[in-house]
Amino acid sequence: MKPAYSVIFLTTLIGAAQGLFLALFTHQSYALFGLLPMQSDAFYGYGSVLALILLAGGLIASFFHLGRPERAWRSATQWRTSWLSREVIALPAFMGLTFLYAAVHLTGYKPVIWALPGGMVFDLSIVLGAIGTLLAFTLFVCTGMIYACLRFLREWHSPLTVINYMLMGSASGFTLAAFYAAMTTPSQADFFGGWAIIITLLALLGRIASLVRNARLKATSTIQTAIGVKHPRIVQRSQGFMGGSFNTREFFHGKSDAFLRAIKPAFLLMAFVAPLVLLMAGMLTPSLFGVAFIVQYAGLLAERWFFFAQANHPQNLYYQTVG
Amino acid sequence: MTQLALVIDLNVCVGCHACVTSCKEWNTSGSAGPLCDERPYGADPTGTFFNRVQTFEIGEFPNTETLHLPKSCLHCEDPPCVPVCPTGASYKRREDGIVLVDYDKCIGCKYCTWACPYGAREFDEKEKVMKKCTLCVDRIYDMTLPENDRKPSCVKACPTSARLFGDVHDPESAVSKAIRENAGYALMPEWGTHPANQYLPRRKTNIKIHEDELERADNPLKVDGLLPKPGKNESSMDDVSAW
Numbered sequence: 417m418k419p420a421y422s423v424i425f426l427t428t429l430i431g432a433a434q435g436l437f438l439a440l441f442t443h444q445s446y447a448l449f450g451l452l453p454m455q456s457d458a459f460y461g462y463g464s465v466l467a468l469i470l471l472a473g474g475l476i477a478s479f480f481h482l483g484r485p486e487r488a489w490r491s492a493t494q495w496r497t498s499w500l501s502r503e504v505i506a507l508p509a510f511m512g513l514t515f516l517y518a519a520v521h522l523t524g525y526k527p528v529i530w531a532l533p534g535g536m537v538f539d540l541s542i543v544l545g546a547i548g549t550l551l552a553f554t555l556f557v558c559t560g561m562i563y564a565c566l567r568f569l570r571e572w573h574s575p576l577t578v579i580n581y582m583l584m585g586s587a588s589g590f591t592l593a594a595f596y597a598a599m600t601t602p603s604q605a606d607f608f609g610g611w612a613i614i615i616t617l618l619a620l621l622g623r624i625a626s627l628v629r630n631a632r633l634k635a636t637s638t639i640q641t642a643i644g645v646k647h648p649r650i651v652q653r654s655q656g657f658m659g660g661s662f663n664t665r666e667f668f669h670g671k672s673d674a675f676l677r678a679i680k681p682a683f684l685l686m687a688f689v690a691p692l693v694l695l696m697a698g699m700l701t702p703s704l705f706g707v708a709f710i711v712q713y714a715g716l717l718a719e720r721w722f723f724f725a726q727a728n729h730p731q732n733l734y735y736q737t738v739g
Numbered sequence: 740m741t742q743l744a745l746v747i748d749l750n751v752c753v754g755c756h757a758c759v760t761s762c763k764e765w766n767t768s769g770s771a772g773p774l775c776d777e778r779p780y781g782a783d784p785t786g787t788f789f790n791r792v793q794t795f796e797i798g799e800f801p802n803t804e805t806l807h808l809p810k811s812c813l814h815c816e817d818p819p820c821v822p823v824c825p826t827g828a829s830y831k832r833r834e835d836g837i838v839l840v841d842y843d844k845c846i847g848c849k850y851c852t853w854a855c856p857y858g859a860r861e862f863d864e865k866e867k868v869m870k871k872c873t874l875c876v877d878r879i880y881d882m883t884l885p886e887n888d889r890k891p892s893c894v895k896a897c898p899t900s901a902r903l904f905g906d907v908h909d910p911e912s913a914v915s916k917a918i919r920e921n922a923g924y925a926l927m928p929e930w931g932t933h934p935a936n937q938y939l940p941r942r943k944t945n946i947k948i949h950e951d952e953l954e955r956a957d958n959p960l961k962v963d964g965l966l967p968k969p970g971k972n973e974s975s976m977d978d979v980s981a982w
Contacts, residue, residue, distance in 0.1 A: 417853070481848060481849075482846050482847055482848055483845075483846065483847020483848075483849075483862070483867030483868060484845065484846045484847045484867050484868060485846070487826070487844070487845075487846045488846055490825075490826035490827070490828075490844055490846060491825035491826050491846055491848070492825075493825070493826060493827055494822075494824060494825050494826060494827050497821075497822035497823070498822060498823050498824060498825045498850075499823070500823065500825040500848065500850050501825035501826075504825060562850075565823070566823075566853055566854055567819075567930065568819070568854070568856040568930060569853065636929050636930075637856065637927050637929060637930075639795075641926070641927050641928065641929055642926060642927055643795055643806065643808050643926065644924045644925070644926055644938055644940070645795070645797055645806060645940075645941075647797045647798055649797070649798060649799055650795055650796070650797050651795065651796050652793065652794070652795050652796075653794045653795060653796050653805070654793060654794040655791070655793050656756070656759070656791035656792050656793045656794075656810075657788075657791065659783060659784040659785045659786070660783070660785045661785060661786070661787075661788070661791075661861060662787070662852070662860075662861040662862045662864075663858045663861065666849065666852060666862070667858070729853070729856075729858075730856040730857075730927065730930075731855065731856060731857060731858030732858075734793060734810060734857070734858050735858065739794075
């Protein structure tokens with residue numbers, strides 16, 4: 417598949433935003449149970465604003481993918497059957513919850529919703545954070561399923577696709593949270609940094625698992641099934657036109673095999689290994705958390721490029737030779 | 740339930756691309772707007788087509804065979820492109836099984852093409868919407884046309900009658916008979932899309948002509964090898980018949 421930059425930016429930006437929101441609410445949940453000191457409303461509030469900015473960036477990027485962006489509202493109508501439609505609903509819903517979560521923290525409007533006899537108090541921000549967490553995971557599932565549900569694209573048609581979207585988004589979000597905390601409340605940076613290390617490690621395992629799986633895939637469709645002739649030796653002599661078409665542009669990444677081979681170790685290094693080292697070093701030198709996020713985000717852009725480029729669409733069987 | 744479809748006889752197709760040009764001509768001139776081309780007379784022309792004819796070589800020289808494969812939307816019975824559409828622009832008509840795109844609803848996200856294993860859909864780079872074969876839906880129901888012309892324009896254009904059009908759910912239709920009696924098959928059956936369009940395989944063509952078919956049965960002038968020869972004294976109509 418040809419990597420679409422609009423989709424690469426959409427998925428990486430909203431992934432980081434979802435991860436950042438989850439990181440902030442994880443911290444607030446720890447603090448609720450007294451495991452960490454509760455931070456100021458401004459910490460959670462401005463952190464959520466940062467997540468909202470990333471989400472808006474992703475949303476804007478997504479519009480560049482559309483031929484007719486002015487009709488984008490129609491894409492919310494087929495949620496019964498289309499994961500893309502579900503994502504179109506889940507993304508604004510999650511943005512709305514992130515906005516509300518930020519708003520109640522920044523305005524201080526946090527009425528008590530539920531008070532337990534033990535003295536534990538669930539205020540509005542906790543309720544909104546819990547709903548936002550559910551929506552963050554819903555959005556991860558929708559984004560992943562857009563790719564995982566396409567059974568012809570064998571490289572994507574796996575639960576690992578959904579799991580990896582969750583893990584990689586969360587990893588970059590927790591890394592960003594570590595950087596955010598290092599800038600605002602350094603005492604809490606190591607909490608986020610520690611989780612970022614764990615999730616980045618899990619994301620590395622998940623991505624390696626999918627790379628191993630894809631390396632062992634055997635194509636379901638062959639030139640024989642494509643044209644319905646059983647002979648072992650079939651070559652295309654003409655694809656029917658010489659000037660190129662949508663089919664020759666959309667489904668081929670257009671780079672050499674050597675480039676594809678080079679990008680794989682590059683993204684493994686930049687999205688996972690280097691951030692792990694930098695996050696560990698960040699425990700001693702908190703400013704390195706920022707470097708870790710930038711390197712990891714760039715690595716995830718490369719990862720997403722590879723994710724698209726590696727997927728081999730069966731329609732390519734019909735477009736092998738110009739003529 | 741009706742399922743209109745094409746049946747394409749690969750044994751007859753000569754790969755002339757008449758169906759391609761005829762399709763383009765009809766569908767770029769209709770009320771649904773043009774099938775746009777870019778740089779049609781430039782160095783790097785490209786354009787939107789519903790139908791392509793591709794050529795494959797089977798076997799190893801000198802034992803090779805050429806196969807021309809006309810490929811358009813197969814109007815799958817279970818079309819994977821339809822449920823993924825976020826706007827409902829892609830749909831399958833209940834009444835005749837044609838898979839269509841509503842050009843006024845399509846947002847041009849191209850997700851349906853990712854979901855089609857055949858590469859049957861092409862994005863119109865000028866109109867910015869997805870396009871695909873309509874089985875000439877604006878033609879086959881047009882009562883102002885003579886009944887014989889109410890067929891897809893590719894079918895009308897085929898000089899060898901390689902393309903048949905009809906209802907594959909009607910067991911007595913010509914297309915159903917052709918599929919049944921001539922080993923019709925679907926492309927990429929492994930995905931369970933159940934394409935409505937089917938193809939008839941290449942076959943070795945053998946004709947045995949017996950001598951008497953030329954001498955007698957099929958040549959009325961040669962009755963047992965003798966030409967009519969009237970006698971000299973018999974009356975004749977003119978000099979030509981009286982030799």
